[in-house]
Amino acid sequence: MGILLALPLVLAWPDAGRLVGASAWLHEAGRLAGVLGLSMMVVAALLSARIPVIERWFGGLPRLWWLHRGIGYAAFILIMLHVLLLAFAALDVSLDAAIATLFPPLSALAIWAGWVAWALLLIAIWPTLGATAQINYQRWKGLHLLAAGALLLALAHGLWLAPQDALWWLLGALGVAAIGWRKLLSPLVARRLHEVTAVERIATDVVEISLQPLQGRMRYEAGQFVYLAPLDPAISAGYGEEHPYTIASAPGDDLVRIGIKDLGDASHALQDVSLGSKAWLEGPYGDLLKPLDPSRRQLWIGGGIGITPFVSGARARARRGVAGMTHAHLFYLADRPERAYYLDMIAGIANDTVELDVTVHYFSELGPVTAAFLQEHCEDCAAREAFICGPPAMIAHVRKVLEAIGIPRHRIHAEVFDFL
Ligand SMILES: Cc1cc2nc3c(=O)[nH]c(=O)nc-3n(C[C@H](O)[C@H](O)[C@H](O)COP(=O)(O)OP(=O)(O)OC[C@H]3O[C@@H](n4cnc5c(N)ncnc54)[C@H](O)[C@@H]3O)c2cc1C
Numbered sequence: 084m085g086i087l088l089a090l091p092l093v094l095a096w097p098d099a100g101r102l103v104g105a106s107a108w109l110h111e112a113g114r115l116a117g118v119l120g121l122s123m124m125v126v127a128a129l130l131s132a133r134i135p136v137i138e139r140w141f142g143g144l145p146r147l148w149w150l151h152r153g154i155g156y157a158a159f160i161l162i163m164l165h166v167l168l169l170a171f172a173a174l175d176v177s178l179d180a181a182i183a184t185l186f187p188p189l190s191a192l193a194i195w196a197g198w199v200a201w202a203l204l205l206i207a208i209w210p211t212l213g214a215t216a217q218i219n220y221q222r223w224k225g226l227h228l229l230a231a232g233a234l235l236l237a238l239a240h241g242l243w244l245a246p247q248d249a250l251w252w253l254l255g256a257l258g259v260a261a262i263g264w265r266k267l268l269s270p271l272v273a274r275r276l277h278e279v280t281a282v283e284r285i286a287t288d289v290v291e292i293s294l295q296p297l298q299g300r301m302r303y304e305a306g307q308f309v310y311l312a313p314l315d316p317a318i319s320a321g322y323g324e325e326h327p328y329t330i331a332s333a334p335g336d337d338l339v340r341i342g343i344k345d346l347g348d349a350s351h352a353l354q355d356v357s358l359g360s361k362a363w364l365e366g367p368y369g370d371l372l373k374p375l376d377p378s379r380r381q382l383w384i385g386g387g388i389g390i391t392p393f394v395s396g397a398r399a400r401a402r403r404g405v406a407g408m409t410h411a412h413l414f415y416l417a418d419r420p421e422r423a424y425y426l427d428m429i430a431g432i433a434n435d436t437v438e439l440d441v442t443v444h445y446f447s448e449l450g451p452v453t454a455a456f457l458q459e460h461c462e463d464c465a466a467r468e469a470f471i472c473g474p475p476a477m478i479a480h481v482r483k484v485l486e487a488i489g490i491p492r493h494r495i496h497a498e499v500f501d502f503l
Contacts, residue, residue, distance in 0.1 A: 091122040094250045106175035113168030118250070120161030121241055124204075124234045124478065125254050127155045128261035131227075133269050133368065144308075144368040145498055152211065155230070159204050162237070166201070193243035196368045200236035203229045219347060221324055231262050233501040271462060274365040275301060279315070279356055280338060285424050288345040289388065290354050293338040294362060301364065304334055305395040306372030306470070306498075311341060313353060321349030325365065327389040327500075329472075331425075333398035339364060344388040344425065371498040372396055372470055375480030379468045380409050382461065382490075384452075384481050386416040386425075386473025393472070394425050400439050401432040412461040416477060419447040451480055454488045471497040 095109040095118040130137065130151040133144065140146045166185065173184040187194045207230035210223060238258050241251040277294035285291050301309075308324040326349055332340035345351045356362075373394050374381065385393045393413050400408055413433075417423035423443060433441045442451050442460040457464050463486045471481050476496045485495050 088119065088122050088126060091118050091250055091254065094248075098261055104175070106172045109168050109172035109175075112164050113172060116168060117241075120158045120165055120253060121237050123154050123158035124159065125236060125258045125261065127151050127158060127256055128234055128265075129232070130154065132261045132265040133273070133365075134264060138368060139370075142491040143370040143498075144374075145371075146199070152325065155204075155208060157276065159201075159208060161195075162201050162204070166197075193240055195441065196243065197237045197240035200233040202238060203236065207233065209378045213301040220326060220349070221321075230375075231266075234258050235260070243452065250433035259283045270363075270365060274363045275299065277339060277362050277364050279313075279358055279360050279362060282356060282358065282458065285342060286421060288354075289342055289424050291340055291342045292353065292356060293332075293340050294337055296359070300337075301339065301367060302334070303330055303367035304370070305330075305399045306392040307367035307369050309339070309341075309364045309366035309368070312363040312365075313356055315357045317357050317360070318352040318355065319348075320352040324349055325363070326350070329367075329395070330367065331391045331394040331398070333402040334397060334499035335402065336398070342388065342391045342394065344424075369498065371472060371496060374409075374468050375494065376468060379494075380410060380463065380466070381411040382457075382464050382469040382485075383411050384416065384471045384473075386477040386481075387418070387422060388475030389471075389477070389498075390415060390425055390429075391472075392498065394429065395430045395462055397432045397439055397441075400436050408438050410440075412442070412464065412467070414452065414457065414460070415441060415443045416452055416473065416481075417443065417445055452484060454484050457484065457488065467494075469495045471495070471500075475499050 092115060095115060096116070101256065102108055102111060130141075130147050137502045138144050138147055141150065169179045173180040189195065207226045210226065238251065238255045241248075241253060245251055275296060275298040277296055279292055280295045281293035283292075283293075303309075306329075308327050308329040311328050312323050312325040313321060314323060316322065328341045328343060330339055331342045332338060342346070343350050343353050345354050372395075383393045383396065385391075393411075393415075396411060396450045397413070402413070413429065415423060415426060415429070418424075423445075426441075426443065429439075429441050433439045440461070444456060446452075449456070461467075467490070469485050469490050471478050471485075473481075478499055482495060486492065
C-alpha cells in the first residue's frame, strides 16, 4: 500500500526547472495534492474490497476499516487542498483567473467531473463526521456507492486532463479492479447459500438462527464473522440485504449458528425468519480471537450481544475438549440478568470444562466493571492476553481498566460492532 502512495508521487514529481516563482510552487503543490488524494482514494477502495489476503495482512476486516476510514478522510482533505492551491497559484495572474480555475465554463467537463467527485465524497463521509443522527446500515452502505462513483469520476478527471500519463491508467485500473472485486467477484467467490433449519429464542429481543450449508461447509475460527443476507420473501424488511454477524457456533460444527439482537429494521425482521428459507453467508472475516501467543492464558470480556464471539469460543472448548486450547476466563458484562444472553449455556460448558471459567458482572447492580473486580475473580488476569467485544463505550472503559491492571496494549484485542 505504501508503494501505491509513494509511486504516484515519484512519477508525478515536477522537474526542478518548472519550479520558478511562488505561483509555480503553488501550482505543483496543488497538482501533487491531487495525485496523492486520488492515490489515497484508490488505496481506500482496495482496503474496502474485502480481499482475504489484504485482510489477513492488516489483522482483520475491522482494523482494515479503521484504516480505510482514515485514508478516506485524508484523501478528502488533499483533494480540497488540490483545488485551493491551484486557485491560489492562478491568483498570480488575476482574481478572475483564480475564479475561472475554480469554476470554469460548463464545457470544461474534466474540471466539473472533479468537482462532482469531491461533492459525492463529501456526501459519503458526512455521516461518519458525526454531523447527523444515527444512520441506518443500508443507508450508510448506499452512501458508500456514492464514494465508488466519486472514485470513478476522479479517475475520469485525471485521465481527461492527462491521457498520455501512464500513472492515471495505472490508478484507473486499480480503482476499477477494487470496485469490480467488491461488487462482482467477492460475492461470487466468498458467498455460500445456506438454509435456515432452526430459529431459537434466546431472550425477548434475541434469536439464534441455525443455518445448514447447501454449497459446502465454510471453514472458520471462533471470533470470525460473516455477512448474512436473508432470502426469505416473508420477512418484513431486509430481503437480500447483507449485515455483519459473528458466528456463534464452534468451528467444524455441521450448522452455522448466529445470535441476532433486534436493533433495527433488518435484525427485527430476522427474529421471525421462516424455517426452510435460504440465506447467503459471505465470509468468514475478522480474527478477533487469534492470539499473539497461543500458549498464554486468555481473558475474555464480552458485553451485551458482544458475547457472541465468546459463545463460539466456549462451544469450541466443549466440542474439541481441552486439547491444544489454553485456559480462558470469561467476564460477562451484562446490564441485568435478562440481558445475559447465552449465560446458562456458557456456564454449563464452564462446569464441564477445566479450561473455561465464567464470571458475570451486572452493571445495574455493580456499576462499571473495576480492576479490583477482575483481579478478585481472576488472580492472574494481568498476565493474560485479553480479548474484548461489545459496545464502543464499554470497550473504551475496559481497555483503560486492563491497562491499569498492567496488561500491555499489544496484548489487548477488541472488536466493536460497527459499520463494516
Ligand atoms: C463484526 C460485527 C459483528 C457483529 N455481530 C453481531 C452479532 O453477532 N449479533 C448481533 O445481533 N449483531 C451483530 N453485529 C451488529 C449487526 O451488524 C447490526 O445490529 C445490524 O447490522 C443492524 O441492522 P438493522 O438493519 O437491524 O439496523 P439499522 O436499522 O440499520 O440500525 C439500527 C441501529 O443499529 C445500529 N447499527 C446498524 N448497523 C450496525 C452495525 N453493523 N454495527 C453496529 N451498529 C449498527 C444503527 O446505528 C442504529 O442505531 C455485528 C456487527 C459487526 C460489525
